[in-house]
Amino acid sequence: MPALDDDTRESRIRVAPSAPLELMWVLHFAQAGHEHEDAFAPLEALRLSLGPELARLRGDDVTRYSTELIVLAQRSGTMLDLDLGRFFARIDDAMLDGSEIPSLRSESPAELEATRSRLSRLRADPAVRKRYVELLTEMWSAVEREWEAEGRPAVIAEAQRWTRALQDGVTYLQLLGMPTLWAGRPQIDALADTAAEEGKLILTPCWFGGKIHVLDLDGTVFAGQGIRHDEPSYRKVAAEISSSIKALADPTRLAILLRLAREPASVTEIARQFHLSQPTVSAHVQVLRESGLLEEKTVGRSAKLSASEDGLRRLFSDAQESLVRVFRS
DSSP states (O other): OHHHHHHHHHHTOEEOOOHHHHHHHHHHHHTOSSOOOGGGGGGHHHHHHTHHHHHHHHTSSOTTOOHHHHHHHHHTTOTTOSSSHHHHHHHHHHHHOOSOOOOOTTSOHHHHHHHHHHHHHHHHOHHHHHHHHHHHHHHHHHHHHHIIIIIHHHHHHHHHHHHHHHHTTOOHHHHHTOSSSSTTOHHHHHHHHHHHHTTOEEEOOBSSOOSOEEEEETTEEEEEOBSSOSSOOHHHHHHHHHHHHGGGSSHHHHHHHHHHHHSOBOHHHHHHHHTOOHHHHHHHHHHHHHTTOEEEEEETTEEEEEEOHHHHHHHHHHHHHHHHHHHHO
C-alpha cells in the first residue's frame, strides 16, 4: 500500500509552464549583481539598462525577488498563461485590488513585508503604477521574440517529459534533480509535500529560470527550475557565489554584522563603538543591506539596524545549493 500511496500522490502533480513566472525570472536576472553570460547573455543588456531603475522604483533592499508580480498574476487569473497578453490587459485592476495578499508561506518575513509594501505603493501611486508597467513591458518586449521562437516550445516539450516521468513513478524531487527543494528551509519541502498530497503542487519548467523557485499561493505551490542548467557555467556559478557572500568577506563588515546580531544599533552607535567614521559605517551597512542581511526599524528619530537571521541562512543555503549543484551535474 505505501507504494500505491506514493504513486497516487505523484500522479496528482500537475506540470504547466507559466509566462508570468518567466517574467519573474527576467526581473530576477535584471537585478543581479553579476554579469550574465552563455545562455543568459541576452539578459545582460536589461541588467545594465533597466535593473537599477527597477530597484529604485521598488524602493526596498529585497533585491532579486519579484513576488509582487506573482500576486498580480494570481489576482488577474493568468498564472498559467503561456503569453502575457491577458496579464498586461488586467494588471491595472490587479494593482488596484486592495484585498489581502495570498498566504506566501514560501517567503521569509522580510520578503513578505517587501511584497506588501510594493503592492501598497502600486495601489496608492499612479506614477509608480505607470512606470512599473512600462518597465515590465520593456523587459518582456526585449525577450519576447526568444520566448516565442525557442522558450515556449522548449518548456511545453519539457512539461510533457516531466508529466511522463511522474506517470512512470519518478518523484518530483528526482525530477528536479534535488535531494531537497531548499537547503536550510525544511518548511519549504513540507509545503510542497502537503501540496502534492492534496493535488495542489504545480511543477513549472522555465526557459529563463534559475536553479529553483518555490511559491505558495494559499496552499497551491508552484515549484520548478530553469531547463538550461544541465551544463553549468563554472564562471557564472563562481560569480553568483562570490557576489552573494561578498558581504562577509570584509572583517570589519563581518564584525558589524556580529554586533548587530546581539543587539540593534544605529549607524552613529556603530561608528562610535568601532571608532569609524559614519560614512565608512554607512558604506558597510549598505553592502550588508543589499545582501539581505539587515533589518531596519525606526525608533524615535533614529533608525535601528539589526542582523537578519533569515537573510544569513538564505545567503548560506543559496551558496551551498549552487556549489552542490555543480557536484551533482
